[in-house]
Amino acid sequence: MAYWLFKTEPDTFSIDDLARANTIWEGVRNYQARNFLRDQVQEGDEVFIYHSSCKQVGIAGIGRVVRAGFPDPFAFDPDSGYFDAKSNPDQPSWYAVELAFERRLPLLPLAALKANPALAGMPLVQKGSRLSVMPVTPAQWRAILAMA
């Protein structure tokens, strides 16, 4: 089983929304993140949910992967904001996974994560990184849980 961190803007989708129902994690439009979703994220993996671009940025909770990578259906829907005319079901450009809610965490602010030397290797805390789906090592996972 592997660990991940997914970013989301809570104004659009938050840990509270995940707590209400499983969700298709759609709309990832970055190739590096896409490759993780398509090739590596597996059912049963655990995921830190990170709130970005908001008042209190940080890790807000944990989700669990209940369906591994499949073609992002929103990319095929002309009415979706995530529509991509270059993606088609025969050769999908983009992938999604399905997540279930696991639990909330007391918000772990980005500043605190940055201050933890055990997390220095995470793209999350590195300047300029915009990666929205990233692997978390078991050691990093434990270090973050220890902060909660």
Place this chain on the structure above:
DNA sequence: GCCAACGTTGGC
């Protein structure tokens, strides 16, 4: 709202 950093696009 500002702006730095990054990814993508498109002309050549």
Place this chain on the structure above:
DNA sequence: GCCAACGTTGGC
């Protein structure tokens, strides 16, 4: 293939 222009991300 280069690289300037542009759009987006995301912290502050």
